[in-house]
Amino acid sequence: MSIAKRSEVIFLYDLSWGNPNGDPNDDNKPRIDSETGVNVVTDVRLKRTIRDELIARNYEVLVRDTKTDDGFLADGKHRGYDFLNEPLKSKINRMSKKEIEKVKISLDDLEQFKSNIKKCIDIRLFGCVLPSDINGANLQYTGPVQFKMGYSMHPVKLELVKGTGAFASGEGKDQKTFRQEYILPYSLINFYGVINDRAAEITGLSEEDVNILLDAMWHGTKNLITRTKAGQVPRLLINVTYKEKDFYIGELDKKIKFFYDIAGESVRAIKDGILQLQDLKDCLVRNKKKIEKVSIRLDSELKTDIDIVEEFKNI
Template identity: 50%
Template sequence: MIMNRSEIIFLYDIADNNPNGDPLDSNKPRIDEETGENIVTDARLKRTIRDYLHDYKGEEIFVREIRDKEGKVQDAKKRASDFGKTKEEVSKNVLENCIDVRLFGGTIPLNKDSVTFTGPVQFNLGRSLHKVDLKRIKGTGAFASGEGKANKTFREEYILSYSLVGFYGIINENAAKITNLTQGDVNLLIEGMWNGTKNLISRSKVGQLPRLLIKVNYKEENYHIGGLLKKISLNKNVDDEAIRSPKNYTVNINDLVKVLDKNKDKILNIEYKIDEEIALELDGKEIDIKDAIKNIDIKELEI
């Protein structure tokens, strides 16, 4: 059972592709029109984690596409019936079997009622740490535009030249007691974030790479600092829209280190994973994260 609250910072990037298209806007990458930053929904990150846990770890997932023999997609009520007939039976079996409900919660519709679990793990909307460069790509298809036609079909799509996306998350120990979230579940969550991102190999997602993951675990009851993602920024050697790789920036952790040090008496430990191409900067100098964060137990995640 989870006894401590945790905060999570997760950064990943994508180049020449679409991290999260908007189906109501020609599947364009989501852009904040005021800031020019790329937005990625928390549902997209949760889908990444769910798919990894189901496809690579063999975990049962409640929210997933299941088709019957006729190819029709199973609805939520039918999915709930897979776990029992009564409200009590469904609730018990879903929590015992479905890691995504233990992590993220969910509403499970029944014939005359529903069961709602508040997820212990919640993420905000992901947002790029810089303005992005949106491009429209045109091309031709492999087939003719119609029977007897000589011309091929035309297609167009929207991509981002580069986007470094940051997610902020929190694990609430109180909600964890309701869904029976275990430390093993949390370990799989972290693995799913990192390895799930690397294993996104659909046409629009291939090339995404996890870059930095920091998990701050607290020892003081019902306490967390809050907003840790806002404590990091990029020091860039090119304009925002010209960023193409981690070679074009360093990750400034000045404010993060300050707030962690200020709250060190309330922190149990810090766990992290960092890609070798990412450079951290503190007080104008590149630095190893272990050297930057002092007087707090810190260790690398084994993923």
Template identity: 45%
Template structure:
């Protein structure tokens, strides 16, 4: 492969949910995950990776290793079955884009693979407190024979949550483990983050929208700015729990831009996508993101 990654890069991704459950906790009635001390909504990195994997498999037709598959009788296939689909560890790595991105751990019979993925994300966190809402309804059909009426349905949702994720693409993790991660793989991952979020259309996930995606490609080796997600704020004039839409506030990026400018000599280029409804500000003044980074080599991502 001719375009194996050589540069480290950092990723900042913002998306929001409206009257949906961004990441239910299966051991707590599938409620949205909320930090009880701060009221902040939490989304696991596993949820984001699931979005990416599903998009790459379903919409791009790519081989994905961590994927729910069933046999002809409808029974879930095992990890051993999945390994047999591809063959050797090298075959799995070369064929499966999610293994090249996120690594994998398998220990089945005589086949063991432990790879730390070159791409790692921290937990996503909302940029404001959220208000969990309990919704109850009814179904038309009875749950079982002998019942004459439908049953009650119930679910927990968030009226609104603007969530930020931070990640790193580590070229050394790829090189040291002989993982042939390419720039094309990373491009497909970025597309999957953006378009895959739009395509979350299940009952609990309808209402997701990507708002901002930034990739900071470094030219200095073994270096990253770090914590890009902590350099932005969602500034608004209503109480946190009253937020309902991205237009209810502005994404304050003053600290982010200051950090980029302070590291300008170490940055090769910026790549970004912006949703047209997102409003950015620098020190309270509305701005166009492209205008405030015009002194950098810039590529606007066209998904």
């Protein structure tokens, strides 16, 4: 399998009457830039969406909820033990923490450990920082796939919704509990990412892995059917792969705009605006000698100023 080449990713999705990414330090409110009114979504949220989809497809994933032998949620150190070779893992499982700290991993065992870890697709994609009580078994890989924070392509409006719970507010009480939550009537979110060919050589990320990533990102977003995420719809996914090593244009997400002729806070659906792709198309055409391919996936409900697929077919 060929190692992944340098590429850029643009991914747009939207959500109506939900919470794309709550802030646990602020009553789980959707994250909003106080200066611009733009909704912000962390890259961690997108990676979690991708990992959930990969787990559902039965790929080996390192970062997932697992339990220790005594039934507790495993931390990074315990999760790492799962990927030691069998003789060393069996030995470690019979030791106390103090005994484990005196163990020094051999070079052969370390190489096998690294090889086993890289069988996890999320490590090949996103890298890891994996601590260990075993001397010499700490691992750190910079992920080839890096996303910036996602942001809405228009200002959003924060709504507070109040209601009553299903149960009594306390023993012997007739009144039900009250609840409240913060949601957004609408948000069209733009994510931008870069796939680093240099880091791909270290983690073993392949072009096939990149295709799996893009498909998991698209379908995982739609399959994230929770109370606050139900109704998420992927709208646009573009992957620009380059011929030339170490070259990329950069900030391709800034080359697209969402045009609407109403107040940004009043946008309620994808049909309320038009996605402008002309600048992006012109930019890619100017750099076409350095581009190997452009992959595009479009939702049928998305209105655009140009038919970008046909435009590229004609070039």
